Amino acid sequence: MATLGIGLAGMLAFANRKLFVFEDPRIEEVENRLPKSNCGACGQPGCRAFAEKVVAGNLMPAQCTVSSPEQRNGIADFLGVAAGDVEKKVARLACAGGRHVAFLRARYAGHDSCRAAAVVSGGGKECAWGCLGLADCANVCTFDAIHMDLHGLPVVDADKCTACNDCVEVCPKGLFSLEPVSRRLWVACKSQADGDTAEAACEVACTACGKCVADAPPGLMKLNGNLAAINYELNAWATRVPIERCPTGAIVWFDNPNHAVKGAVAKKVLRNEPLPVLH
């Protein structure tokens, strides 16, 4: 038995020498310094793959949007490379139609999920583009960055949001997108219905009145069908001027990443209770 043990140990020792695969020990170290949430926000299959690419010089440490500045700089110092400069992105919702401003056309009773509600005739909301408010995004968020407010609308905590794309994928209405925080002008509506129809469904809908387009610097904004759209290539020109005459408050300005303000003439919504079901 002892002979067998020694024999096998010898084979193992030999195999260890002969079949040894050299791996850069820095990969292990970089991986340990990453947040290890395997979220995929960097576009890689996981933190290990990201670490391999960083060590190989294909990616910059800052491309891990989840990591803190200290973590990034730590990795950069350790590898002796630049941390890189990647602008922080946050998930933004292109809808402001909570229960207190957007009508329902039918009551949805069934599986408690936006995706499931959307396959039943698009859900109960009168606006076919609007947020269904059943919190698929809040449930899918790994970083606890999304919570539902009292009107059933998701609110993104920009400090916690890591731009991992999960909410973008899960939303059946495609309302989320990842936007650099420097994009402070925002259209919080996606309704393609004509102005009257859109406003009859939701008090804060974009009615395509065109005032923002008229007030904005040339080329910054335009009407895309029945919806105002922002050309972010000219983002440097953006000011809060276009929001000021917006009658419904669908165009907003982020004075900080967590706080959007409406224009001066936007109608004030004082109601807190949900609107009734139409039809």
Added chain:
Amino acid sequence: MKLLNYFRGEAFQRGVHPASRKEATADRRIRRLPYPPRVTVPLVQHIGKPPHAIVKVGQDVVRGQPIARADDWLSVPHHAPVTGVVEAIELRPTARGPWAQAIVIRSQAGATQEDLWGKTRDMEAATGADILQAVWDTGMVGLGGAAFPTHAKLSVPKQAKVHTLVVNGCECEPYLTCDHRVMVEEADDLVRGIRYAMRVTGAVRAIVGIEDNKPEAVEAVEAAIARANAPEGAIHAEAVPTKYPQGSEKMLLMALFGVEIPSGQLPVAMGMVVNNVGTLAALGRLLPLGQGLTERVVTVTGPGVARPGDYRVAIGTPLKFVMDYAGVEAKAGLDRRQVILGGPMMGQAIASLDVPITKGVSGVLVFRHDDMLANDRRKTYPCIKCGECVESCPMGLNPSTLGMLAAKREYDLMGSDYHLGDCFECGCCTYVCPSNIPLVQQFRVAKQILRERAVA
């Protein structure tokens, strides 16, 4: 197993027996619904690509005139369902939810609404290819509910050879009787349509499969076959034991021939083509006249309907108009009723009455608040692994495991290892689940996400 089924008198394995509830409409003649003041013709009413509108806003159209042209093989043209003026081509609500491009036509008051556009066709001289083109020109889609373009279904791939045309007259969904009435009242059109379809596909025999709860339909079809002087035995009607979901083509083929179509394949691989009776009856009427599909038979029924019946409805008629005519109580429990397009098992609950009747809508079911109270109290409990769903799934899937995977969002695993793609959403698993787990809804979500991932 086949032997066992023979002794049990069952046509295919598993499945369920929901109450049929067809009594309210089964014996009433098909009646014509008046033409509405305005019709909305969505460009996509079928599985496939949208056709292109070929009319302009403000243009006068006559009933039967083509208003949209198909550029793609998996697309069908549309014809004006009413004589009138094109009022708009714009986004309109649909039953599925998202708004979609539609042609809105205001009907002309006082028009006779005759189809004056079609030119009669000499069907005897037409070749199979001519007939196939003619089928495409009618804009026909499967009227049983799936709305798959009929010309695509009838065209046989080069390497395949079709020997049998199966005509699906099962109508296994509870409540629905539109196919039943079509078989009874338009059996001659049906037999004519069958003979056209046989010429297109090259099938040498045709079998009309009818569930045995519709004996008068079997009689009517047999009588029409006798009248048609078809070669002896080429067409015949066969009654199959009633069971849900026999209207699915794979189940019907199992019931008629004991043939199982392999996963991921179509019946054409086994030399068979399946078509719905309503589709072929409409073809039998439209092809010789050279007209397009502008109307269909819709069953309007349910406890909330005062005048239930099978109505001949112009495509694009707003649902609200249909419901007003059929006498849906306008006030009582208005906001707490449920309206379903199609049958109760596979149909689509809808959220707006502004949506139009499209080519694929076989029924409009209205349930009142009182009828649904029990459902309202239905609460979902955890899966107790009783296996009822496994016992009921006609495709032999494991809905229980699929449901648990769906709850964990393991969609890829559902598709790869648990054959989610074979699920055709018949609803048997949800129907039998004692824990009220909305299995089919979860599967629909999973299939939708898998489709999105396949595109991305």
